[in-house]
Amino acid sequence: MSEPVPGQANEDFVAAGPGWVVLLDGVTALPGIDSGCRHDPAWLVRRIGGQIAARMALEDGEPLPDLVAEAIKVTGEAHTGTCDLENPDNPSATVSLLRRRGEVVEWYVLADSPIVVDTGEIVVFRDDRVDRLPSYTVEAVRKVRNSPGGFWVAASNPEVAYEGLTGEVPVAGLKRAAVLSDGASRLVEVFETMSWDGLLQVLDEEGPRELVRRTRVAEASGVVERGKRYDDATAVLVRF
Numbered sequence: 001m002s003e004p005v006p007g008q009a010n011e012d013f014v015a016a017g018p019g020w021v022v023l024l025d026g027v028t029a030l031p032g033i034d035s036g037c038r039h040d041p042a043w044l045v046r047r048i049g050g051q052i053a054a055r056m057a058l059e060d061g062e063p064l065p066d067l068v069a070e071a072i073k074v075t076g077e078a079h080t081g082t083c084d085l086e087n088p089d090n091p092s093a094t095v096s097l098l099r100r101r102g103e104v105v106e107w108y109v110l111a112d113s114p115i116v117v118d119t120g121e122i123v124v125f126r127d128d129r130v131d132r133l134p135s136y137t138v139e140a141v142r143k144v145r146n147s148p149g150g151f152w153v154a155a156s157n158p159e160v161a162y163e164g165l166t167g168e169v170p171v172a173g174l175k176r177a178a179v180l181s182d183g184a185s186r187l188v189e190v191f192e193t194m195s196w197d198g199l200l201q202v203l204d205e206e207g208p209r210e211l212v213r214r215t216r217v218a219e220a221s222g223v224v225e226r227g228k229r230y231d232d233a234t235a236v237l238v239r240f
């Protein structure tokens, strides 16, 4: 399930099919900054996410980074005539993918939407490059975005797809997995009131709606040091 910040457009995108999950989290546009693009992050995640999902549905085993690169390319072609795709402030998004292929489950993460797997022990696949920036001023972030030594997000350059982290886990012994936007992992990663294990348990036993409800309660009363007070929250649980 996916729940936007109340009253606002959802900048998360989620789609799932037999054996696959696609989740994107659009980076919220900064007020007063010319992105060079007439589209918003919600448009971008629907386009790129929809393209990835369409390719996942083919079940032809195309490598995940290739599939992401194609989706970014096709999305770029949809607005190259109307927008300046060289502008470094173009809308951008995270991409996290999970796909069963034979006896393994493949994972892919570009930017900070985590994938959590439970094999009896909890393993988190997370691209934390965006957490290790020297400075978070608008200028500093712009400088290291989609450049070596910085962090990578899906925008208009297809080559960025190959900066995503990827790997596979044997299906044997895999109990459950969750794909989350960082708005749904805040109880663990921001408010630190829950472990990853606890988060999986809430998802599994009480459902994603309960996880989001608890997150909204924490957001209403908590202090967020970096980033937004409320965030779009999307969580998918897969049982094996």
Ligand SMILES: [Zn+2]
Residues within 6 Å of the ligand: 036, 037, 038, 039, 079, 082, 083
């Ligand atoms: Zn555009």
